[in-house]
Amino acid sequence: MDWKSNMTHWLEHLPIEDPLRIELQNEPNPEGCFCKNMEFGTAGIRGRMGPGINRMNIYTVRKATAGLAKYMMEQGHDAIKRGVVIAHDCRHLSQEFAMESAKILGMYGIRSFLFKDLRPTPVLSFAVRYLSAYSGIMITASHNPPDYNGLKVYGPDGAQLPPKTADRIADIIQTVEFECLLEPPHEKELQQQGFITYIGKQIDNAYLDSLTAIRLNKKVQKDLRIVFTPLHGTAMHHVRKGLNAAGFYNVTLVKEQIYPDPNFPTVELPNPEEHAVFELAIQYGEEADADILLATDPDADRLGVAVKNSSGEYVVLTGNQLGALMLHYLLKQKSLPRNGAIIKTIVTSELGRAITSDFSVRTLDTLTGFKFIAEKIDEFERTGEFKFLFGYEESCGYLIADFVRDKDAIQSVVFVADMAAYYKKQGKSLYDGLMDLFEKYGxxxxxxxxxxxxxxxxxxxxxxxxxxxxxxxxxxxxxxxxxxxxxxxxxxxxxxxxxxxxxxxxxxxxxxxxxxxxxxxxxxxxxxxxxxxxxxxxxxxxxxxxxxxxxxxxxxxxxxxxxxxxxx
The missing domain is CATH 3.30.310.50 (Alpha-D-phosphohexomutase, C-terminal domain)
Structure with a gap:
């Protein structure tokens, strides 16, 4: 059907009292809302919120989740029994979308383990593995603008779906009945039937306990001065707990940005790759004479870092530069296995390969997207050919320990603080460390x-x-x-x-x-x-x-x- 026919068909089935009707009346681009169905890919679905088949709303969320449910039913009783972990970030309607997903799964007889409060993406990945669930759903649009949201689907390994599985779910979604006709049972009914189970602190504690494996420098230099901002996102609790457990207490928080806010009022885009997001953090850094400034994106899978240069001015490291520093520090401090390997994407700097060759460590490339790095980690586990040491990509995504299978800014915060303390003990900043790498490797x-x-x-x-x-x-x-x-x-x-x-x-x-x-x-x-x-x-x-x-x-x-x- 053309977009006008799609819109007419949608309105015929949309409940009269639904607020999306009012939104549609004021929609400046109705054609964009109905020109096509939202595409389900390896990152699930993501787009602007609003009415229509090409927007994020409870109906497109229900349809995507129904596709996942039918896929799990294809996989058999074990998949259904293991269930799905669901988490959400702080964006508009994230909590509602998470509940709609749980209700649709329950409608198909699949159990959900639901975080009632917001959580970072890496905690969702960890929870899938910790609970031996068959799948995970993360409601987030990561670092996109405030009017965006998304639904990311994870597999049994805690990683985003590989292309083959995503393609199969996409095919199944096309067979799902019209999204406005999907009417799941009420939350309380599903709770009573055991299809919705709330989770929280037990998972958090287990995740935070796992962070102890991240630190390589046990002799903490407690005077390391840190400024941290979660950019109005989900990272605050886990980052503070992780830093404190590692002995880092001299942490200044950017007060204007510490509370979750779906409008991200102090930044144009909540993306730590963008230097502009550090404007407030730099002000705090100058007041506190901070050694390092740390910023995580709304769902806490990306980390941005700023450090002082030789002139005493704060400069924001690129994802490639920070990744090279982390990699070199890890290889220098860690006892390396004979078959150690690091994984990077094809668009990530070749500085990493130059460093690993100095340590007789293999560098493997993947396509862009952390799901491909996670696939390689799974392959290492199955074959034993290589031992995973580190994975990263140029867009500020890093993974140090594989108890998570997606990029993890919380791990990265603790690791980078540990690294900065090590350099400070040598009388150097991370900028000095970067210059050393350039001098040695090019x-x-x-x-x-x-x-x-x-x-x-x-x-x-x-x-x-x-x-x-x-x-x-x-x-x-x-x-x-x-x-x-x-x-x-x-x-x-x-x-x-x-x-x-x-x-x-x-x-x-x-x-x-x-x-x-x-x-x-x-x-x-x-x-x-x-x-x-x-x-x-x-x-x-x-x-x-x-x-x-x-x-x-x-x-x-x-x-x-x-x-x-x-x-x-």
Whole structure:
């Protein structure tokens, strides 16, 4: 049906008293609400809240959950018996969406273990494993704007769904009856029948106990001065408990940002990758003469860090830089197994590989997305070929210990504090530590640019970009990695080698001077992302190389799309 027919059909079945009717009357873009069904992918569903089949509301949540329930029924009695853990963050309607999910599962005879209060994403991942549940649901839109929400689904290992499982659930969702006709039983009825069980402190305590494995430097330098902000999100309780248990009490909180608030009033975007979110934390840091500033995103799976540079000014480390520091510290302090391995994504800095080679540790690459890192960890457990040591990605996501199977900002906070205390004991800051790494391994610099190209025209433009670069790579390309064809092409000779990763519409271009760039259409938004990496002989040299590479690539993108400013 076209969007108008979809809207008419929806309104015919929507309860008269439903507030979504009023929202729809004031909706400036009804076509966007009804032009298509929300797509279920490896991150579940995510989008703007509002009325319609292409928005987050109780009906689209019910339909997605019904798809999961039917999938679990396909898997048999054991899956149904083990049940689903459900948690939510502080966003608008998150608690209501969590309850709707539990009620739909109960309607299909599947038990839910429901956190009554908000929880961070890594605690949900931990709870799935701790309770041996078959699945997990996290209601969150991570670091997206305030009008967004989402439903992420986790598998029995506590990781986000792999593509094959997500595809099967997506197919099942298409067979689910019309979302407005799904009418689950009442919460109290399901409680009495044992289909909803509330959980909380026991899981929290078990998770916090597990954090003791994170610390490598047991001799705490208690005068380490920390400023922390959860950016109006879920991390406050677990971060404070974790830091205190590790002996870090000199913690200043950014008072304007410590309480959960779905509007995120003090920041434009609650994303610790964005330097602007540290504005208030820097003010607090200057007052407290803090050694380190820490910021977690709303669902506490990403961590951003700012430290003082050689001039005494706070600078925000990139995800790549912090990941390299964490990796080097871990390898230097830890007793390493003979088959140790770290896992990073294909768009993460090559500085990590340079570090691991110095310690005879293997570096393995995955596609972008922490679910692929979690898949590798599971593979390590099954085969015993490698021992997991560390996993990270450039977008501020890190995992130190695998009792969680998603990126974990709470683990990372404790680990980074431990690392900063270690450096302080040597009379150094983390910035000094980063400069040491650059001096030893080379001056690596990376950046990301993103183009938002919405609608059919945007999709056509993204396809045009991919086709043009695939057919006509830059003249200096040594190796072209085409993840759609799953082959690595040595461009000068034309020889090909297979890539042992899942198929994805991603291109990576490698040059002889260790520079590279990667083009990846986003899987969750109408965006195309461009990742750049270089290695130089100095900071100035690497910055110059990075700027030149960005300019060359983005000017070509501008010529293909007519998007003015793409090459600036």
């Amino acid at each position: 001056y690596f610099q990376e950046s990301v640019q993103s183009l938002k190209l919405e609608g059919k025209e945007g999709s056509d433009q993204i396809a045009r970009i991919m086709d043009a670069f695939r057919m006509d790579p830059p003249s200096q390309t040594l190796v072209l990695e085409d993840y759609l064809a799953r082959e690595s092409i040595h461009v000068p000779s034309g020889t090909k080698a297979p890539i042992d990763l899942p198929k994805a519409n991603v291109l990576k271009f490698k040059f002889a001077d260790d520079s590279w760039f990667c083009i990846r259409p986003s899987g969750t938004e109408s965006k195309c992302k461009f990742y750049f990496g270089v290695k130089g002989k100095s900071i100035a040299d690497s910055r110059g190389k990075l700027s030149k590479l960005e300019k060359e690539v983005m000017e070509k993108v501008e010529s293909l799309t007519g998007y003015m400013g793409a090459g600036k």
